[in-house]
Amino acid sequence: MKKLILGLGALCLIAFTSCKDNAAKKVDEKNVAVAAERDANSSKFPILQFEETEHDFGEIEARKPVETVFNYKNVGDAPLVITDIKSSCGCTVPKDWSREPLAPGESGKFTVRYNGSGANKITKTITVTANTEKGKEVVKIMAFVKPDPNTTNTTGH
Structure with a gap:
């Protein structure tokens, strides 16, 4: 048993020693330079800057759709890619953004449509998923929805 353990130990020692010498010879300076440049660029992010991060529609009629446009600019050091825009509720629909x-x-924009459901003060969030450092940016819409005189349903949808 001792001979087996001693033999395996010697074999491992030879294997590890021979690999170390070969690995150092395989390093290509060109690959090191490419990796350094890649690492430097990976710290550069686009920055999504909005003209406004909140839009207040004020007082609106119940069930009357309203729209607003959120304008933004890439003020960072890398190209901005927006992969998705979602709202906190189905009553608010973001649309028309460039993929x-x-x-x-450069600048861009997207439209947010709110269907006017609910009653009283409403606030809806719209989450923009992009390749920024945080990964997600948030804008909001607000309104005061006047109660619909034709219905008694006052859900806060």
């Missing part, structure tokens, strides 16, 4: 990369300094 194409937005170069640094």
Whole structure:
């Protein structure tokens, strides 16, 4: 048993020693430079800057749809890619945003439509998923929905 353990130990020692020498010879300086450049670029992010992060529709009629446009700009150092825009509720629908990369300094926009459901003060959040450092940015819409005189349903949808 001792001979077996001693033999395996010697075999491992030889294997590890020979691999170390070969690994050092396989390092290519060109690959090191490419990796360094990649690492430097990976710390550059697009920055999504909105003209406004909250929009208040004010007082609106119940069940009367309203829309607003959120304008934004990429003020970062890398192309901005918006992969998704979702709202906190089905009554609010974001639409019309570009899925194409937005170069640094360029601007874009998307529309948010609210269907006017609910009653009294409402606040809905819209989450923008993008390749920014945080990964998600949030904008909000607000309104005061006047009660519909034709119904007694006052759900806060």
